[in-house]
Amino acid sequence: MRADALDDTLAKFLDDKFPQTEKAIGELAAEAPPQAAAILEALGENRLLFDRADHIVAYKTTAGAVINAKTGQPIASADAFKKVRVNNAIRSAIEGSMGSLTLANPDPQKRIAAAQDVFKTRDAKALPALEAQLAKESDPRVAEALRLAQAAIVAVSDNVSSPDRLAAIGVLKARGDQDAQSLIDQLLQKTTDPVVKSAAETALSSIHTRLAIWGAAQDLWYGLSASSVLLLAAIGLAITFGVMGVINMAHGEMVMLGAYATYVVQLLLPPSLQNWSLAFAIPLAFLVAAIVGVAIERLIIRYLYTRPLETLLATWGVSLILQQAVRSLFGADNRLVSNPPFMSGAFHLGGLEITSNRLWIIVLAIVVFVALQLVLRATPFGLQMRAVTQNRRMAAAMGISTARIDMLAFALGSGVAGVAGVALSQIDNVSPNLGQGYIIDSFMVVVFGGVGNLWGTALGALTLGIANKILEPVIGAVQGQIVLLIVIILFIQKRPRGLFALKGRAVEA
Amino acid sequence: MSERLDRLGLVFVALLALAAILVPILSLATPADSALNIPPYLVQLFGKYVCYAILAVALDLVWGYCGILSLGHGAFFALGGYAMGMYLMRQIGTRGVYANPILPDFMVFLNWKELPVAWWGFDWFPYAMLMVVLVPGLLSLAFGWFAFRSRVTGVYLSIITQAMTFALFKEFFRNDFGFGGNNGLTDFKDLLGFSLQSASTKAALFSASAIALIAAYWVARAIIGSKYGKALMAVRDAESRMRFLGYRVENYKLFAFVVSAVMAGVAGALYVPQVGIINPSEFAPANSIEAAIWVAVGGRGTLVGAAIGAIAVNFAKTYFTGAFPEYWLYGLGLLFVLTTLFLPKGLLGLALTARDKQPVVETPAIAVEEGADP
Numbered sequence: 001m002r003a004d005a006l007d008d009t010l011a012k013f014l015d016d017k018f019p020q021t022e023k024a025i026g027e028l029a030a031e032a033p034p035q036a037a038a039i040l041e042a043l044g045e046n047r048l049l050f051d052r053a054d055h056i057v058a059y060k061t062t063a064g065a066v067i068n069a070k071t072g073q074p075i076a077s078a079d080a081f082k083k084v085r086v087n088n089a090i091r092s093a094i095e096g097s098m099g100s101l102t103l104a105n106p107d108p109q110k111r112i113a114a115a116q117d118v119f120k121t122r123d124a125k126a127l128p129a130l131e132a133q134l135a136k137e138s139d140p141r142v143a144e145a146l147r148l149a150q151a152a153i154v155a156v157s158d159n160v161s162s163p164d165r166l167a168a169i170g171v172l173k174a175r176g177d178q179d180a181q182s183l184i185d186q187l188l189q190k191t192t193d194p195v196v197k198s199a200a201e202t203a204l205s206s207i208h209t210r211l212a213i214w215g216a217a218q219d220l221w222y223g224l225s226a227s228s229v230l231l232l233a234a235i236g237l238a239i240t241f242g243v244m245g246v247i248n249m250a251h252g253e254m255v256m257l258g259a260y261a262t263y264v265v266q267l268l269l270p271p272s273l274q275n276w277s278l279a280f281a282i283p284l285a286f287l288v289a290a291i292v293g294v295a296i297e298r299l300i301i302r303y304l305y306t307r308p309l310e311t312l313l314a315t316w317g318v319s320l321i322l323q324q325a326v327r328s329l330f331g332a333d334n335r336l337v338s339n340p341p342f343m344s345g346a347f348h349l350g351g352l353e354i355t356s357n358r359l360w361i362i363v364l365a366i367v368v369f370v371a372l373q374l375v376l377r378a379t380p381f382g383l384q385m386r387a388v389t390q391n392r393r394m395a396a397a398m399g400i401s402t403a404r405i406d407m408l409a410f411a412l413g414s415g416v417a418g419v420a421g422v423a424l425s426q427i428d429n430v431s432p433n434l435g436q437g438y439i440i441d442s443f444m445v446v447v448f449g450g451v452g453n454l455w456g457t458a459l460g461a462l463t464l465g466i467a468n469k470i471l472e473p474v475i476g477a478v479q480g481q482i483v484l485l486i487v488i489i490l491f492i493q494k495r496p497r498g499l500f501a502l503k504g505r506a507v508e509a
Numbered sequence: 510m511s512e513r514l515d516r517l518g519l520v521f522v523a524l525l526a527l528a529a530i531l532v533p534i535l536s537l538a539t540p541a542d543s544a545l546n547i548p549p550y551l552v553q554l555f556g557k558y559v560c561y562a563i564l565a566v567a568l569d570l571v572w573g574y575c576g577i578l579s580l581g582h583g584a585f586f587a588l589g590g591y592a593m594g595m596y597l598m599r600q601i602g603t604r605g606v607y608a609n610p611i612l613p614d615f616m617v618f619l620n621w622k623e624l625p626v627a628w629w630g631f632d633w634f635p636y637a638m639l640m641v642v643l644v645p646g647l648l649s650l651a652f653g654w655f656a657f658r659s660r661v662t663g664v665y666l667s668i669i670t671q672a673m674t675f676a677l678f679k680e681f682f683r684n685d686f687g688f689g690g691n692n693g694l695t696d697f698k699d700l701l702g703f704s705l706q707s708a709s710t711k712a713a714l715f716s717a718s719a720i721a722l723i724a725a726y727w728v729a730r731a732i733i734g735s736k737y738g739k740a741l742m743a744v745r746d747a748e749s750r751m752r753f754l755g756y757r758v759e760n761y762k763l764f765a766f767v768v769s770a771v772m773a774g775v776a777g778a779l780y781v782p783q784v785g786i787i788n789p790s791e792f793a794p795a796n797s798i799e800a801a802i803w804v805a806v807g808g809r810g811t812l813v814g815a816a817i818g819a820i821a822v823n824f825a826k827t828y829f830t831g832a833f834p835e836y837w838l839y840g841l842g843l844l845f846v847l848t849t850l851f852l853p854k855g856l857l858g859l860a861l862t863a864r865d866k867q868p869v870v871e872t873p874a875i876a877v878e879e880g881a882d883p
Contacts, residue, residue, distance in 0.1 A: 246664070300850065447669065492669075
């Protein structure tokens with residue numbers, strides 16, 4: 001800004017008349033001299049002073065010092081100065097101008113934020129500042145944000161030339177999200193030019209396709225996320241059910257214990273270690289659930305091996321006792337478990353919104369799955385466990401201590417449920433009823449996937465999780481579940497023992 | 510043991526018949542301060558227990574004699590209850606809060622303009638009673654046909670029936686489903702013109718429940734005593750062998766399952782006017798499992814034991830939830846664990862064995878076949 005232009009602008013404050021002041025604000029915003037922000041801020045807060053006799057405009061800083069607005073030099077005495085009067089119209093003018101002033105901020109991040117603000121408000125007054133900044137912008141990311149803001153203003157303005165509208169359509173089409181879609185819609189209402197109209201319609205259909213694809217991808221993501229939770233909850237059940245052929249109705253409570261273990265860890269850890277709480281919670285949850293699991297196996301289930309239906313009832317009793325015990329210890333209301341920093345927030349990947357905690361739960365599910373596969377495939381215990389799963393009597397005849405394998409398998413299955421609880425504590429309410437919400441879905445996964453192979457559980461969890469999330473928007477969550485239940489009932493017509501049934505001679509198979 | 514059980518059954522029926530006659534007399538004909546008087550709230554409570562006993566007998570028929578541990582009987586019970594509840598809702602008529610002659614209050618509240626098709630005809634008692642039988646019957650028929658045909662047995666079947674219950678539980682919670690959503694159906698006024706508040710109606714409902722229990726026992730007894738019943742028990746003990754012998758195992762199971770579901774539905778229909786409300790929580794999977802423990806406590810495969818178990822456990826529940834509410838779940842949980850561990854034949858089985866003074870032969874079957882399973 002030329003020095004004399006700044007003089008002219010500042011001179012307008014000397015009149016202390018509202019129209020003149022407003023004009024000065026506009027000029028400051030458009031020309032954006034370095035001191036403009038400080039002057040406007042002072043004006044808004046009644047700190048802008050003038051001395052008509054000496055032709056000086058000055059502002060008082062928040063600390064109380066008086067600064068010459070033009071030179072930036074401090075002024076010794078402010079006795080001769082009067083305040084520039086402000087009314088609501090002036091204040092709103094200041095607010096508008098501050099937005100465009102930050103467009104010229106030296107920090108690129110702030111410039112982008114300012115451009116995004118304009119994109120949201122679509123304030124046509126910001127257009128000159130926007131274009132001025134665009135002309136000299138060097139940062140490509142800022143330039144893009146500025147162009148988007150410009151296009152947004154163009155789209156909602158009435159008197160715009162066709163080439164400008166075409167350019168705006170091009171920019172919005174590249175953005176391709178819901179905002180762009182609605183902006184192009186508005187633009188379409190305002191124009192009569194057939195060229196612009198057809199360009200807008202092409203852009204709309206291209207955005208529509210793009211949105212549909214990203215929408216499907218987002219559903220898929222939600223499905224994956226649901227699948228990972230299902231897999232974590234069901235995989236321990238698949239192990240215990242596979243090895244022993246008994247249903248542990250208290251499995252959900254193992255998950256619940258894992259979640260409470262996370263809560264206790266966060267309660268006891270000093271603040272400095274809070275970020276690492278999950279590193280402590282996962283082994284503790286595994287241990288607690290595994291110990292309780294072994295206790296159930298040793299004290300109850302092993303006496304009921306030949307009576308699987310009664311095992312179901314007995315373990316249901318255990319689940320009632322565990323729920324009530326936790327309720328007595330921790331209270332019936334939800335406990336607050338916080339997300340560590342790396343698990344909070346969300347980020348965008350193209351048109352996808354990905355929440356960090358869901359992402360980490362998927363990672364955890366994969367890690368648990370791989371670890372279990374390793375245990376089953378590469379350790380002597382895993383070998384023996386698979387043998388017992390396939391044929392208990394034959395395995396016993398080969399010298400495998402089936403009682404020991406049962407106990408260890410129960411410890412493993414329950415421990416994994418505890419780890420699932422750590423994951424669930426990050427996305428769900430930690431209450432004594434936590435396990436009940438997942439147990440029936442986990443059973444469905446096991447029934448669907450079969451117990452012969454962990455891949456069956458994984459495939460079962462994936463199928464049910466994704467199918468559920470795809471059906472949900474179409475027919476509603478509850479109907480989706482009912483449809484899935486019917487599908488499973490029809491499915492077991494064909495494969496009564498699930499996707500991955502064990503092969504071999506059997507009376508019942 | 511079977512003869513003794515039959516004799517016990519006769520005593521049981523006689524006692525029930527006596528109760529069906531005496532309870533109304535004692536409730537209505539004795540002065541309120543008399544020691545013999547049974548106040549209406551107790552009549553209602555006993556009536557509730559008797560309905561649970563019918564459900565237990567129904568469950569015992571499939572579990573004790575056919576080896577099917579259904580965790581869906583709570584759902585059949587609730588469906589029968591809803592059918593009755595819908596009749597009672599239509600009887601309210603203009604006495605509702607919104608005084609709409611056709612639409613129940615909750616529909617007016619939801620701003621519905623006309624009666625959904627599912628509600629048509631429910632103002633006519635015979636139709637409502639038909640639905641009490643048909644809805645659980647058809648659901649169990651369809652469900653059982655699919656399940657037994659594909660040889661879903663044991664815990665798999667239990668889990669699938671539980672999933673069915675759970676799905677219905679969630680569906681009935683929805684307002685859009687058209688059955689009162691979360692709040693269910695309530696504020697009933699009268700049944701066949703008799704006010705549900707009056708002591709005489711309560712006494713009559715108790716008698717009706719007792720007679721229904723006798724009928725349920727008699728039907729189950731007749732099935733079990735017949736040639737068909739023998740085959741049913743053989744299916745329970747050695748399903749594969751029966752199949753190899755040429756029996757259509759699934760038909761035997763399906764028949765028992767459907768009869769049992771209808772019994773459960775009737776029990777639910779008698780239950781609703783006595784408790785005055787039916788809501789989706791009756792579908793809760795926990796209810797169905799609790800019914801199984803009544804049967805287990807009383808004695809599986811004894812019918813009488815199941816009925817006694819239902820009454821005993823619910824009596825204990827009423828007492829404990831009043832006296833020590835926070836310990837009831839511990840008690841119930843322990844009941845599940847201890848009964849299955851130490852009382853595999855239930856209280857009645859224990860009593861009968863003690864008098865026999867000889868070890869009971871374990872039902873061998875399930876053990877053998879599960880052992881041969883992969």
